[in-house]
Amino acid sequence: MRDPLATLRDLATLGARSPTDGNGHLPAGDELITDTATLGGARVAAWDAVKIARDLHRPHAVEVIERVFSGFQEMHGDRLFRDDPAIVGGIGLLDGHPVVVVGQQKGSSTEENIQRNFGMPHPEGYRKAIRLYRLAERFHVPLVTLIDTPGAFPGPEAEERGQAEAIAKSIEVMTRLRTPVVAVVLGEGGSGGALALGVADVVLSLQNAIYSVISPEGAAAILWRTGSEAERAARSLRLAGPDLLELRIVDGLIPEPPGGAHTDADRTAANVKAAIAPQLERLARKPIAELLTERYERFRRIGVVVEPAGAVAPPKRSWWKRVLGR
Amino acid sequence: MPFGRRKDLPSHLWTQCPDCGETLFNKQLVRNMNVCPKCEHHFKIGARERIELLTDKGSFEERDADLLSGDPLSFVDSKPYPQRIEAARVRSGAADAVLTGTAAIGGTTVELAVMDFDFIGGSMGSVVGEKITRAAERALASRAPLVIVTASGGARMQEGTLALMQMAKTVAAVARLGDSGIPFISVLTDPTTGGVLASFGSLGDIVLAEPKAYIGFSGARVTDQTIGERLPAGFQRAEFVRDHGFIDQVVPRAQLKERIAFFLAALRPTAGETRWSL
Numbered sequence A: 001m002r003d004p005l006a007t008l009r010d011l012a013t014l015g016a017r018s019p020t021d022g023n024g025h026l027p028a029g030d031e032l033i034t035d036t037a038t039l040g041g042a043r044v045a046a047w048d049a050v051k052i053a054r055d056l057h058r059p060h061a062v063e064v065i066e067r068v069f070s071g072f073q074e075m076h077g078d079r080l081f082r083d084d085p086a087i088v089g090g091i092g093l094l095d096g097h098p099v100v101v102v103g104q105q106k107g108s109s110t111e112e113n114i115q116r117n118f119g120m121p122h123p124e125g126y127r128k129a130i131r132l133y134r135l136a137e138r139f140h141v142p143l144v145t146l147i148d149t150p151g152a153f154p155g156p157e158a159e160e161r162g163q164a165e166a167i168a169k170s171i172e173v174m175t176r177l178r179t180p181v182v183a184v185v186l187g188e189g190g191s192g193g194a195l196a197l198g199v200a201d202v203v204l205s206l207q208n209a210i211y212s213v214i215s216p217e218g219a220a221a222i223l224w225r226t227g228s229e230a231e232r233a234a235r236s237l238r239l240a241g242p243d244l245l246e247l248r249i250v251d252g253l254i255p256e257p258p259g260g261a262h263t264d265a266d267r268t269a270a271n272v273k274a275a276i277a278p279q280l281e282r283l284a285r286k287p288i289a290e291l292l293t294e295r296y297e298r299f300r301r302i303g304v305v306v307e308p309a310g311a312v313a314p315p316k317r318s319w320w321k322r323v324l325g326r
Numbered sequence B: 001m002p003f004g005r006r007k008d009l010p011s012h013l014w015t016q017c018p019d020c021g022e023t024l025f026n027k028q029l030v031r032n033m034n035v036c037p038k039c040e041h042h043f044k045i046g047a048r049e050r051i052e053l054l055t056d057k058g059s060f061e062e063r064d065a066d067l068l069s070g071d072p073l074s075f076v077d078s079k080p081y082p083q084r085i086e087a088a089r090v091r092s093g094a095a096d097a098v099l100t101g102t103a104a105i106g107g108t109t110v111e112l113a114v115m116d117f118d119f120i121g122g123s124m125g126s127v128v129g130e131k132i133t134r135a136a137e138r139a140l141a142s143r144a145p146l147v148i149v150t151a152s153g154g155a156r157m158q159e160g161t162l163a164l165m166q167m168a169k170t171v172a173a174v175a176r177l178g179d180s181g182i183p184f185i186s187v188l189t190d191p192t193t194g195g196v197l198a199s200f201g202s203l204g205d206i207v208l209a210e211p212k213a214y215i216g217f218s219g220a221r222v223t224d225q226t227i228g229e230r231l232p233a234g235f236q237r238a239e240f241v242r243d244h245g246f247i248d249q250v251v252p253r254a255q256l257k258e259r260i261a262f263f264l265a266a267l268r269p270t271a272g273e274t275r276w277s278l
């Protein structure tokens, strides 16, 4: 049987994209991997990607921010409840231009992880993020988000303070934020708690980052009723960078140094900077209305549905567009 | 209605209330909108029954009925995903976990989406995401209010990150209604958790819920295991969520249609002008 993804890719090429476009929406360039065929042996197994993405010494948001942006000033608090240390945000300069940056922050030691709640935000973290998104919009400053979380914190106090509402609102605000947005998955993109920072004009991922609807352990516990099947679940979920590019969930992969991002934070951050700068440059030139329409369409076309011929369908959409949900 | 001879009765005729233990005749239960007459326990109901209860008689016109799920990840757990879908289709008689269409509620024409927990736990994959999005887009095009009745365990694991992205897609679509002054009413029923609550479910201009419906971001089991502490009484029930400020009203099933009709009459789609005058 044919790999359905191969079919997907074939259908995608009907979308009048040039052959150099690779899997993503962006033209190929040195700073981004846009075609998984170019990865060759650098494509790691799903479970290895999970381990690399979670490596304690992988550069986390603050380490990346310090290296990519100069003069970063952190801003605290959601103006409603408290400051959530699992989300950092503020304003930094990218080649002299102000950018609002919001990211999830894991720790690099047990002690720091306890302080950062292992990068699992509470509702007030998402509300701080929303406050900073709106700040970026008000002053026409572009927004960069850095995703790295096992998921939103699932504790009772998070439920009491409206974890679901905070995430939903964060997603909503991002869908129509009137300023350019670039999201980068640095390490672990854990479910809705990650997506709350993930609605952007361009979504990039580090080469060995993961992005998933559920943790492989969680999926294994529910689907196979044992956590020991996590490795199998990781494979099935297609959560690694190259999978995400093929599924067109991310637009490009940011190369990591040989051996992984944790071996060289400076070089990783340099690669992140090289990847986001031209995107911000390109997006900043677009009229806001066009930007918002394209952002809507970017997410609108994600999903695979089959609509039999003869069904009452919206007019003027060819069958392959419907199959792709484009 | 107390009943002493339940053991003698064929089981397809009666149901035991999980809350008060009362034995209820199925016929009696259906007549009472699947609500226990003794303790008001609201039984889960399917999308078709829900539409019957909420809409003006004969007004529902289904749309996108034959939108089917693909298998983008070739996902296999205890059985392949297409087989799982097929089994759910046979079991529930529905094509996927949501029914959408145009209907009238108390005389107001609305775009309606009703989720069905019986179909793979009401989980949201590409089909649910696409149908909800199309319903919102139709509402925008026709300037009709949108009503969504949720019942869902969250995103559908078998579609991986594609399912996660349906949260962004649906939220983007309902957000456009808010920008255009078109009301969106979200009705949360038992259970509504995970990715559906953390997307369009929480974003209604009006958010209603049925009594004691289980409503939370993470399942209580997850919360319990993660935290290892005892949970407060009534944790993640509709009344608890209302008391913490995230639901406008808890409305008994028998009053749900008239309550939705009230809000639909009060909140007419606007075109930016001031319409209010005595």
Ligand SMILES: [Zn+2]
Pocket (backbone or CB within 6 Å): B017, B018, B019, B020, B021, B022, B036, B037, B038, B039, B040, B041
């Ligand atoms: Zn009862």
